[in-house]
Amino acid sequence: MTDFLIRPASDDDGDAIAALIAAAFSEYEGCVFDRAAEFPELDAIASHFSARGGAVWVAQGAGGVIGSMALAPTRDADAPPGGHEIFKVYVARAARRRGVARALFATALAAARAAGAPELRLWTDTRFADAHRFYERCGFTRAGAARECHDLSLTWEYAYRLPLPGAARHREG
Template sequence: MALADCERVSGIRVRGRQSAYAGLVPQPYLDAMDTAEDAERRRATFARAAEGVVNLVAEDDDGRVVGWAAHGPYRDGELRTADAELYALYVDTGRFGAGVGRALLGEAVRRCGAAGHPRMLLWVLRGNARARRFYERSGFLADGAEESFEVRGVAVPEVRYARPLPG
């Protein structure tokens, strides 16, 4: 990912969240999501690569960004562990089912395995059945860990998934 990709990545992320999280988080929160604000946050945190965060994009044949993934060390509170974490994976909603997510996830898994991480972990909303099926088809299994975060006074439960990485 390049700094110039931030605006397009933010558009994909915002529309992806609005689509995937409908009915799972308060609608006013989703309606208030703003691509320009998200892009500004992306640009401000782009330098986090120094902390081990890797941002990947997928492009179509015309060079247009159609998906984004971010991964890095697993965060256990403030601690970083030996495991890797998939922080985000979003695909242009018009490209669902076209293999973009599978390609991004495959590259993140490959890179994290090559870096020596024993496992990759990720968090997914408990009610996001589409994402859960996608990760399960990609070799991830729910490992029993669950936690919630709050959005506008509503608890939103997440489930943690894990998968061993090739060494």
């Protein structure tokens, strides 16, 4: 039994998701959280992902939002038609290793499959080693060289991919 609920996020959840991101960034030297400069979508997070054809979910615990994950069609030029990307994967430190990220991922995966996505993609900071292990346990594999983000944190990111066999056939009907 879990002590949290996965629910669609609303625009009002932007502050709670911002707090998750800021806390996660504080765990790594050199990670800078500047909401206004680099995360303006948090001001209307659900509307932002809805406008991109996606969705965002939060894990709600007794004390508030303890996790987040978003899904939208990818904008990567080399992505297969219908491919989707995962964003905003953050779990409060005290809530880690309790199945929160796994439950959020299951929700996003179900939505991607329902949309007929042939592949899931994501980009993750090269410093986030625990996240890399989680993604690999979920079946993702690292793809290609790291890219530089040219942001305040001087971030380099790894790409990860997860093929969704049969999804393209489902989408085409």
